[in-house]
Amino acid sequence: MPVIEASHLTKIYKTAKKKPGLSGAIKGLFSREVTEVRAVDDVSFSIEEGELVGFLGPNGAGKTTTLKMLSGILYPTSGTAQVLGFTPWERKNEYRRQFSLVMGQKNQLWWDLPAQESLHLNKEIYGVPDADYRKLLDELTELLQVKRLLGVMVRELSLGERMKMELIASLLHDPRVLLLDEPTIGLDVVAQKNIREFIRDYNRRRKTTILLTSHYMNDIQALCDRVIIINRGKKSFDGHLNDVVEQFSATKLVTAVFSDGGAPREELEKLGQVVEFTKTRAVLKVKREEVAKASNSLMNKYAVDDINIEEVPIEEVIEKAFASAEK
Amino acid sequence: MDTPATVSPRPGWWKYWVILSTRTQEDMAYRVNYVVGAIFRFLPLVTTLYLWMAVYKSRGETGGGTEIAGWTLGNMVSYYAFVYIARGFSSMPGMTRDICVDIKDGALNRYLVKPMSYFWYQVVYRLAHKLVFWLVALFTFPPIFWFIREAFTHRPSVLEVAAFVASLFIAFSIGICFNFLIGLLAFWFTEISTFLFVIMVMEFFLSGHLIPLNLLPAAAQPFLNYLPFAFEAYWPCTILMGKVPAGELGGLLGLGLAWAVSLFLACLVVWRLGVKRYSAVGG
Amino acid sequence: MIARYLHLTLLMMKNCLVREMQFRANFLIRLVTEVMWLGMQYVYLEVIFGQAADVGGWNKWQMVALLGTNHLVNQIFEALFFDNCARLVDQVRQGDLDFVLVKPANSQFLVSIRYTDFASILNGLVGVFLIAWAARQMGLTLDLGTVLLYALLVVNGVLILYSMMFMLSTLTFWIGRSSNLFELYYQLGQFARNPAEIYRWGLRVFLLTLVPMLVVSNYPAQAVARGLDLGHAAYGLSIGLAFFLAASLVWERGLRRYRSASS
Numbered sequence: 001m002p003v004i005e006a007s008h009l010t011k012i013y014k015t016a017k018k019k020p021g022l023s024g025a026i027k028g029l030f031s032r033e034v035t036e037v038r039a040v041d042d043v044s045f046s047i048e049e050g051e052l053v054g055f056l057g058p059n060g061a062g063k064t065t066t067l068k069m070l071s072g073i074l075y076p077t078s079g080t081a082q083v084l085g086f087t088p089w090e091r092k093n094e095y096r097r098q099f100s101l102v103m104g105q106k107n108q109l110w111w112d113l114p115a116q117e118s119l120h121l122n123k124e125i126y127g128v129p130d131a132d133y134r135k136l137l138d139e140l141t142e143l144l145q146v147k148r149l150l151g152v153m154v155r156e157l158s159l160g161e162r163m164k165m166e167l168i169a170s171l172l173h174d175p176r177v178l179l180l181d182e183p184t185i186g187l188d189v190v191a192q193k194n195i196r197e198f199i200r201d202y203n204r205r206r207k208t209t210i211l212l213t214s215h216y217m218n219d220i221q222a223l224c225d226r227v228i229i230i231n232r233g234k235k236s237f238d239g240h241l242n243d244v245v246e247q248f249s250a251t252k253l254v255t256a257v258f259s260d261g262g263a264p265r266e267e268l269e270k271l272g273q274v275v276e277f278t279k280t281r282a283v284l285k286v287k288r289e290e291v292a293k294a295s296n297s298l299m300n301k302y303a304v305d306d307i308n309i310e311e312v313p314i315e316e317v318i319e320k321a322f323a324s325a326e327k
Numbered sequence: 328m329d330t331p332a333t334v335s336p337r338p339g340w341w342k343y344w345v346i347l348s349t350r351t352q353e354d355m356a357y358r359v360n361y362v363v364g365a366i367f368r369f370l371p372l373v374t375t376l377y378l379w380m381a382v383y384k385s386r387g388e389t390g391g392g393t394e395i396a397g398w399t400l401g402n403m404v405s406y407y408a409f410v411y412i413a414r415g416f417s418s419m420p421g422m423t424r425d426i427c428v429d430i431k432d433g434a435l436n437r438y439l440v441k442p443m444s445y446f447w448y449q450v451v452y453r454l455a456h457k458l459v460f461w462l463v464a465l466f467t468f469p470p471i472f473w474f475i476r477e478a479f480t481h482r483p484s485v486l487e488v489a490a491f492v493a494s495l496f497i498a499f500s501i502g503i504c505f506n507f508l509i510g511l512l513a514f515w516f517t518e519i520s521t522f523l524f525v526i527m528v529m530e531f532f533l534s535g536h537l538i539p540l541n542l543l544p545a546a547a548q549p550f551l552n553y554l555p556f557a558f559e560a561y562w563p564c565t566i567l568m569g570k571v572p573a574g575e576l577g578g579l580l581g582l583g584l585a586w587a588v589s590l591f592l593a594c595l596v597v598w599r600l601g602v603k604r605y606s607a608v609g610g
Numbered sequence: 611m612i613a614r615y616l617h618l619t620l621l622m623m624k625n626c627l628v629r630e631m632q633f634r635a636n637f638l639i640r641l642v643t644e645v646m647w648l649g650m651q652y653v654y655l656e657v658i659f660g661q662a663a664d665v666g667g668w669n670k671w672q673m674v675a676l677l678g679t680n681h682l683v684n685q686i687f688e689a690l691f692f693d694n695c696a697r698l699v700d701q702v703r704q705g706d707l708d709f710v711l712v713k714p715a716n717s718q719f720l721v722s723i724r725y726t727d728f729a730s731i732l733n734g735l736v737g738v739f740l741i742a743w744a745a746r747q748m749g750l751t752l753d754l755g756t757v758l759l760y761a762l763l764v765v766n767g768v769l770i771l772y773s774m775m776f777m778l779s780t781l782t783f784w785i786g787r788s789s790n791l792f793e794l795y796y797q798l799g800q801f802a803r804n805p806a807e808i809y810r811w812g813l814r815v816f817l818l819t820l821v822p823m824l825v826v827s828n829y830p831a832q833a834v835a836r837g838l839d840l841g842h843a844a845y846g847l848s849i850g851l852a853f854f855l856a857a858s859l860v861w862e863r864g865l866r867r868y869r870s871a872s873s
Contacts, residue, residue, distance in 0.1 A: 013869065068870050071709045075866050096714035108709035113625055124621055125715050127614075368799040373813070374804055378658075378665065381808040383660040395661045521639040528646050537650060542657050 009079035014086030040234035104182035156316035160191030404478035409564035417559035418504035426510025504590035514601030535561030666807030673724035678740025685734035705871030763830035783864035
């Protein structure tokens with residue numbers, strides 16, 4: 001029984017177009033043109049307990065909108081979804097007690113209170129028993145090394161520290177589902193790493209089902225085995241991250257280090273697309289099927305010191321994957 | 328060949344027009360809201376009407392006659408209706424607050440650098456605001472006034488109408504200059520929101536907006552009647568009602584004009600002093 | 611469940627109080643400004659009663675009691691709900707309600723009780739003083755029953771104001787902006803400040819039913835100053851309840867149109 005199940009989720013926004021200029025404004029008093037935006041278009045997927053799934057896509061792709069429908073914040077235009085057996089947008093208290101939403105750069109903690117008080121207020125709203133609360137709070141603040149910051153006003157914390165507090169706030173009631181929207185956005189490299197490790201650890205230990213959206217490849221690579229790619233509201237891929245590469249990357253990168261003279265450019269161009277070229281080193285983009293042949297050819301014909309075969313950087317692959325959904 | 332003296336389009340006027348049209352666009356963007364607000368503005372008039380009807384009725388029943396301080400019920404209702412017209416010229420909602428914010432946030436720098444006086448910017452800004460107000464008022468005022476037409480028992484003479492129009496310009500000038508002046512206090516004081524409120528209450532009361540000044544204790548009247556605030560509502564209304572003898576109109580308007588000019592000069596002086604302080608402090 | 615919401619209310623109030631205590635001067639300033647405003651209203655009454663003996667059958671001290679009651683009801687409303695209603699307009703417009711909606715507590719409650727303005731509560735006490743003074747001038751002795759009825763009707767008045775203003779704030783879901791909230795609140799407030807008897811029957815019925823401003827302050831004031839029969843009291847309370855239910859309904863419908871802010 002999947003923990004999260006989405007079926008043909010669609011969200012269409014209607015916006016009124018404003019005409020420019022003064023005459024347009026006067027006309028606007030009487031009539032308005034309406035345009036439709038399909039933020040989420042017929043998206044379906046299902047997620048089992050304990051999975052850590054990444055939603056990948058460019059800005060405005062519809063990942064966050066999907067997440068918000070699963071949180072019950074938005075009503076879909078059509079389609080259904082079940083999370084933990086509940087329909088999210090009915091917003092039943094029993095459902096809301098079992099999941100958490102964390103949004104990068106957005107605060108749910110009351111801004112003008114010390115972190116401790118903010119967390120306490122959350123505890124009361126979620127009805128967490130005192131003993132459990134204290135134990136979890138201790139544990140989590142230790143893990144994330146923010147114990148000393150509990151007395152500090154939320155607005156005075158750095159972005160990274162605030163994000164850690166937000167995570168703690170979201171986990172104090174031991175949710176079964178955790179929805180993370182761009183959790184590392186705007187953070188420095190160290191903070192990003194810390195939070196990623198924490199999330200991965202948490203998922204392994206508690207078997208919490210985690211859905212994560214990001215447009216940072218690093219987040220997805222570090223955390224998610226499974227990736228769902230969304231672009232322009234449509235789902236274009238659902239599977240293992242490695243399979244993304246397989247499916248969307250038709251080429252591999254062959255790097256050859258030469259001794260003694262190197263190789264003529266025209267010859268290399270017969271094997272594949274030349275990306276870099278010096279007397280001592282060349283990087284070629286070679287079709288997958290021809291990689292073995294090409295490397296053999298190189299080693300036989302020229303004085304090759306070292307040969308390296310890599311995947312095309314995943315960012316490039318993802319670009320292609322995004323582009324493919326734009327049909 | 329004779330080259331006529333070329334009159335280049337005056338840049339001064341053009342930029343003010345841009346401000347005017349942009350501001351008007353902004354106001355119109357909130358259409359439902361604005362129109363609804365324009366209608367709700369008259370709600371207090373309804374209460375006032377019924378209140379005074381009850382007062383006059385009670386007075387009549389106890390043998391007090393049909394007049395209060397020489398005004399009939401019709402007069403009283405006319406007064407409160409005319410107050411809407413007068414205040415449509417003299418009230419400057421949010422002006423002092425805007426100026427304080429501009430000064431505090433250092434947005435003033437823009438105006439000190441560009442060749443556009445901040446004062447005239449405010450004038451044009453307020454003018455635009457009033458333009459939209461009166462544009463909408465052209466539709467909302469007539470039905471309301473028609474509804475209470477029985478109250479308008481006095482037919483104003485040409486002289487009285489002219490004096491009324493003049494008093495409206497005076498009211499506008501005094502409104503702008505006074506609010507500008509108060510706003511400039513932000514150059515010297517940081518927390519003046521309470522003071523602003525006190526001033527607002529004062530202006531509201533002393534303009535005759537709440538109670539016509541002739542109903543206040545006789546001892547205070549010689550003083551209150553000739554403050555600049557009285558020209559923001561009380562005098563324009565009473566002029567149109569024909570309650571000011573023709574012979575006194577000239578002197579009255581003269582006083583109003585004197586106030587307007589004095590306040591304007593005060594604005595210039597205080598502005599200069601304020602800017603000096605502002606630059607010195609390093610805004 | 612009520613205990614839980616009461617507990618949450620007190621917790622949030624405590625936080626607000628702690629914050630406000632930092633601005634002690636503010637309390638005094640607010641008091642001064644409200645007293646000024648009230649003073650002006652009193653002068654208005656003095657002028658009127660210098661010219662007539664009663665207004666709609668209400669004499670001067672009964673009117674003062676009405677003034678005080680109106681002040682009390684308004685201050686309590688402003689202390690508990692007005693700010694929150696105003697903030698709600700922005701929250702709806704900017705799509706800032708996300709975190710309110712994911713919490714396992716009634717969202718209307720969370721949004722309405724978030725901030726408490728303690729300075730207004732202090733000001734409300736001035737209203738109580740006015741009522742007590744007026745009662746004394748009228749030579750009234752108030753028994754427990756009347757006081758309780760008064761308190762109940764005051765709470766009812768606050769509930770009506772809250773429901774009305776809340777519904778107006780919620781309109782933002784449909785018309786994008788409700789900036790006239792402040793203005794409307796003050797304009798409508800005019801009607802509550804005066805006796806029901808001055809209005810012609812058509813308007814009076816309107817102000818007792820669809821926009822029950824007359825129930826807000828008139829009813830409690832009458833309970834103390836002129837006597838209010840149980841029939842009217844029951845009616846007043848049921849109107850309060852009806853409006854409260856309506857507010858909840860409108861809120862739920864509004865949420866369907868909620869557009870969260872884009873990230």
